[in-house]
Amino acid sequence: MAGVRRSIVKGCGSYLPRTVVTNRDLEDRVATSDSWIVQRTGIRQRHIAEPDETTSTLGLKAAEAALADAGMAAADIDLVICATSTPDYTFPSTATQIQDGLGIHGGAAFDLQAVCTGFVYAVATADKFLLSGSHRRALVIGAETFSRIVDWEDRTTCVLFGDGAGAIVLEAGEGNGTSADRGVLTSQLRSDGRYRDKLYVDGGPGSTGTTGHLRMQGREVFKFAVGKVIDVVHEAFAATGTGPDDLAWFVPHQANRRIIDASAEKLGIPPEKVVITVDRHGNTSAASIPLAIDAARRDGRIREGDLVMLEAIGGGFTWGSALVRW
Numbered sequence: 252m253a254g255v256r257r258s259i260v261k262g263c264g265s266y267l268p269r270t271v272v273t274n275r276d277l278e279d280r281v282a283t284s285d286s287w288i289v290q291r292t293g294i295r296q297r298h299i300a301e302p303d304e305t306t307s308t309l310g311l312k313a314a315e316a317a318l319a320d321a322g323m324a325a326a327d328i329d330l331v332i333c334a335t336s337t338p339d340y341t342f343p344s345t346a347t348q349i350q351d352g353l354g355i356h357g358g359a360a361f362d363l364q365a366v367c368t369g370f371v372y373a374v375a376t377a378d379k380f381l382l383s384g385s386h387r388r389a390l391v392i393g394a395e396t397f398s399r400i401v402d403w404e405d406r407t408t409c410v411l412f413g414d415g416a417g418a419i420v421l422e423a424g425e426g427n428g429t430s431a432d433r434g435v436l437t438s439q440l441r442s443d444g445r446y447r448d449k450l451y452v453d454g455g456p457g458s459t460g461t462t463g464h465l466r467m468q469g470r471e472v473f474k475f476a477v478g479k480v481i482d483v484v485h486e487a488f489a490a491t492g493t494g495p496d497d498l499a500w501f502v503p504h505q506a507n508r509r510i511i512d513a514s515a516e517k518l519g520i521p522p523e524k525v526v527i528t529v530d531r532h533g534n535t536s537a538a539s540i541p542l543a544i545d546a547a548r549r550d551g552r553i554r555e556g557d558l559v560m561l562e563a564i565g566g567g568f569t570w571g572s573a574l575v576r577w
């Protein structure tokens with residue numbers, strides 16, 4: 252088969268705020284301990300945005316780095332999608348702020364909100380725009396400032412999250428229609444709103460008129476996470492005729508080391524193929540996967556031609572996977 256359209260990754264980039272907050276630093280704020288946080292989550296530190304930084308300023312830096320990595324000019328981009336649950340404003344979108352920051356004044360830009368699954372949803376969405384032929388080059392960004400919505404008095408949540416941004420550039424190209432093609436090979440998106448009370452923010456423009464704070468029944472989310480993640484990864488394998496042995500890298504959403512390890516083990520993916528950044532970044536929601544991608548690109552792990560499985564689960568619940576050949 253010839254002439255199948257594919258969305259091919261041309262570059263990636265990321266940005267982390269300068270300030271690092273360690274578990275020990277948090278011991279001064281809430282009744283917690285470095286050993287509890289490390290044992291239960293694998294998190295050792297997280298980056299927290301400076302007062303003058305916002306989701307769009309983090310996202311802009313990640314987008315600039317991704318464009319430089321792709322060797323492209325901002326003017327080449329005709330689609331900007333920013334996955335975020337912590338937009339600078341209720342509106343306009345963070346994506347239009349980033350678009351303007353890049354000096355792009357054409358094409359389309361919009362935010363996408365699927366919480367921690369946001370980046371997987373954004374990759375899937377950009378892929379469909381590029382496959383339709385309506386757009387040619389997309390910046391897909393995950394950017395978050397969860398430090399602004401966590402309740403810093405609540406030890407069950409505030410120790411888990413961090414700020415940051417990551418981005419990739421996708422360009423419409425061609426393949427043969429097989430799993431040997433470069434590009435996004437499949438994406439599997441799911442959601443179920445019955446679980447809203449397990450992980451949510453207790454405010455919003457249309458309800459309280461306030462921003463609200465993140466609330467989570469962690470144990471409940473944990474129980475749901477591993478099973479659902481495994482389902483969508485299996486579905487991505489089935490859709491492409493691939494399996495765990497074909498994977499070069501597994502890049503899961505970075506919420507909890509125990510969830511990542513249990514998922515990889517049940518999927519038959521060996522630990523050396525799993526990209527882990529949760530120890531250094533904490534849970535950065537929609538930014539966690541592109542931050543992990545960029546870390547693994549920079550240190551030479553992910554290379555052109557590698558088969559890479561992305562997966563995430565987050566508030567809603569939403570969950571999903573995307574299988575990408577780099």
Ligand code: UT7
Pocket residue numbers: 282283284287288291292367406407408410468469470471472473476506507510534536564565566
């Ligand atoms: O990114 C979106 C998806 N989110 C997730 O994937 C998060 C999923 N959930 C988790 O990662 C885990 O459930 C947590 C890390 C949030 C919690 O770990 P856990 O092993 O499920 O602990 P738990 O909630 O069952 O709490 C165990 C104990 C409790 O004390 P008691 O009731 O046993 O006396 C908590 O009060 O740990 C206590 N605890 C803490 N202790 C010290 C809760 N938070 C802390 C803390 N420091 N920060």
